[in-house]
Amino acid sequence: MGSFHLTKMSLRNLFKKPATKMYPVVAPTYTSRSKGHVTCDMKECILCNICEKRCPTHAIAVNKPDETWSIDNFSCIQCLSCVRACPKACLTMEPDYTKAAFTKSTVTLHKPELTPEEKAAKEAAEKEKAERIAKAKAAKAARDAAAAASE
Amino acid sequence: MGKRTVIPFGPQHPVLPEPMHLDLVIEDERVIEAIPQMGFIHRGLEKLVAKKDFMQFVLVAERICGICAFGHSLGYSETVEALMGIEVPKRAEYLRVVWHELSRIHSHLLWLGLLADAFGYENLFMQCWRLREDVLDIFEETTGGRVILTACNVGGVEQDIENSELAGIVIRLDAMRSEYGELLKTFLKDRSVKSRLVGVGYLSKEDAFKFACVGPFGRASGLEDDVRMFGFGAYGDLAEFAPVVSNDGDGYARCEVRALEVLQSIDIIKEMVDKIPDGPFNQKIKGAPEDGSYSSSRLEQPRGECYYFAKGNGTKFLERFRIRTPTSQNVAGMVQTLQGCELADVPLNVLTIDPCISCTER
Amino acid sequence: MHNEKPQVFIDIDYHELSQRIADYDERGWRFVNICGSTVEGGVELIYSFSDGLPLENLRFTVSNEEIIPSVSDRFPNAFFFENETHDLFGVRFSGISIDFDGEFYTVAVPTPMNPHSADAREAAANNTYGAANYGECPVPEPAPVSAPEPEPAASTDTADDSSTGEEVR
Structure with a gap:
């Protein structure tokens, strides 16, 4: 019984550095498995279209005649279905996530010359x-x- | 006899994690009757089984609720595995229990914070959520996501946790115990907290049985009901499991049950990590559910017993999938506790069932 | 030990339902769930009851026109599931303790999970999907537009607008 049971913790926190970070001024710490955005290594990509078929939100679009691979990062739900399905293992999940913006945008990658x-x-x-x-x-x-x- | 007024409570309210509406009929600051209304967050997610095949639907099941995310993906996976007769590797079962108990810890810490906020103790609310961040960090390191984990799928789990990582997790959870002990002391022994919780929202054992209350809400009124007792999945390998039960039936008892369950979960995780076998963590699924197959399964989510039902029709799309969440069972009990309570205690009573309306309405 | 084996699904005749419900109530079993599923010609309902470890599911089919007696007198928390099944599948229950009469979930299309229910067919016949959407809040009609006159006759136009009865503040 009694009161002010949190005094010890509050005093301790007064002299510790804050638990929060001044994001986005201070960069966040990502882990090796953090899910941010998907990117494709275009040298290895064979434009087979499997990632487009597996994506549950239809965020990926592959255009074989134009040799482009594009992804709408705002639709991606970071489920890793495409990364796991790619037969050439050319898709990777980068840890840093898409920043907020005023309009949605698509990222298009071309096969290199x-x-x-x-x-x-x-x-x-x-x-x-x-x-x-x-x-x-x-x-x-x-x-x-x-x-x-x-x- | 005073004049009766009807006060609307919700759907926007600072104490509610999700929108819910109550019409409170009050007479001189005492609630005579409460009429609930839901439907603000009904998204029709159960109809998506017709669009997403049974392997992809686990992503939808996960995103039904932010707090019980892993629980729903686990329940869905277990139901479809029972539907198709799939045996999951042992290591996957243990990893699922580890993640599920971590999910319980984070959910209870979230609830304790909201409870503190409900009676105005904001500092305690902040400390609970700061402690919860440690658990979310563990989630991010093991699965990549803080809230939506995408860790469970039909056939096992998506990725493995190394044994060294598991040992590290146990060390961190043990380190949390001392700070958590200080919070526990505040919740259970502080005079101001007790004056707001003791005797508030009393529900007798007979009433709790009549209204079929589940989870910590029912266990605080003396019902010994916990799906983990039945030993499904890796819970069957626990040396012993006894649910945390209290006989007081008021708000203080519900707070105590949930606060002690956090410590019980840390012990369960420790035992699981000690006993985890080596082996595969996933297996490939071939085929689809048979036509005319039915299955049901139950899971002890942080809020109570959650019942899942699946029906197959021979194609890769399920015919029907149903989630019956613990909050939908507890709503009737909540309405009962609101009768006769003071107006200032209404947010507290609503919060003590741990309402997770987004999974209730899907 | 894995999940519950075996899964107990009992096929019953719809008319046995009240007898079975009374039986479960007397034995002290707990009500778990009502689940609906659209089948040819009606809705297949599954009522689940549990007494700790044992869990039994009763399975039966009703047609779209049938009216089922509610179980909320014996199991008070069933009102939630009966209202939900009524809103999503169009199954009619009589005597629910708290009856929302179709307003439990505000759905855009009546009985979205069962397009052949009586409510859905009626709404399709009357083409009243819009009314189900908006309820008591009528969509305001636009004010009638009079033909523009060559000379400025602003006073005549405003007089016409106010005579339609709409007060604009």
């Missing part, structure tokens, strides 16, 4: 593939002609 070596390698691979297909088609045509001639 290929370097000259990568372009040459890609063209060489495509040329080789075309030659292989042409050779196989010629061989098949020769086989069909031979079969027709023998009948």
Whole structure:
């Protein structure tokens, strides 16, 4: 019984630094698992569209012809469904969250331009593939002609 | 006989965490009758089972309420697992209990703060919430979210907590005990607090049984009712569990029951961390609930017994999912305690059922 | 030990309901929940009762026109669930202790979970969805606009406006 049971705690708190932080002047401390916003490593992204299908709020939009991947950070509910579903593991959840703004905005990422070596390698691979297909088609045509001639 | 007036209470009120309306018929500062009205936060979330498949719906179930967020995702997962006959790995069950008990600690600390605010002791309110921040920090470190955790899913839990991290959590909770002890002393022994709580909103054991009160509200009136006693999930591996019960039935008893449950939860977490087995924390789910399958499950949320019901129809969308929250059971008991109380005690009586209207109305 | 096994769902005939309710009340069981679910031709209701560990669910189907006696005389806290089932599914109960008569949840469309209930069909036939939305607060009608006259006749126009009966302060 009695009163003023909180005196000890109040006096102690008088001489301790405050439990709150002057956010946003002071940066918040994030943990390694903090959920902020999702970002994509465009070099690895194959624009397969799985993240768009898994997103429960339809925040992600993938445009294969334009080679862009965009996300509406204000719609994202940080559920990590896309991060877990990505087959190339190119999506990551960054800890810092989207700041408040007056209008909603979308973040669009483009696939990076290929370097000259990568372009040459890609063209060489495509040329080789075309030659292989042409050779196989010629061989098949020769086989069909031979079969027709023998009948 | 004095003149009777009708005073509206709510839906906006500083003491209420969520909107609720009461029409109080009063006569000379004494409440004769209270007529409740709900529906301010009905969002029709149960209809979303038709739009989100059963694996995605756990995200919706979580966002029904901010205070009991993990509890609803856990109850949903358990119900769908019972529907499809899935066995969850043991480690996942233990981790779920750890998070659920942490959720109970944070919910009770929140409620204690609101109670202190309800009778005007703002300093105590601030201290309770400052202590609660430690628990929210634990949530952020283990799951990434402070309030909405996204930790539980059908088949297990989303991520693991390392054993070293678990040991760290137990150390931090033990460190909280000394500060929490000071708050407990204030709640239970301070003269001004006692004068506002003792004898206020009395509900006898017979009435509590008649109105089927659940949770700490019922346990404060002497009903020994706690779903954790039945040993579902990892609760069955506890060495012993006895619910915290008081026989006084007034506001002080309800405060005491909830305050002591925090200490009980810390002990449960410690025991779980000691006994946790190694192994997988998740398993892949294949298929969908069968057509014509039914299941129900119960969970002891911080506010009481929560009942879940699921019905499958062969597709990946559930046919029906229902949550019956403890607050909807306790509303009738609350209306009973309001009869005959003073007008100044109305906010206190409303708060002692720990109203979580957003999960009641979904 | 995992969750409750087995799940007890008892299929009953609707007419046995009052007998079963009285039986549970006498045995001292606690009322847990009423859950509705739309099925072909009506609503499937599940009443749940519990006595500590045992939990039994009674399952039966009613048509959209049936009127069910309320259980709130024996189990006072059932009024919440009966009002909710009435508002969302259109199931009619007679004798609820606190009856909100459809105003428990303010829903935009009557009986949103059951589009074939009697209330929903009636509202669709009369096209009264708007009225269900606004209740007693009528949408004000715009004041009639008179044809503009070439010479300034402001005094005649204001006289017309005030004669419609709407007082503008």
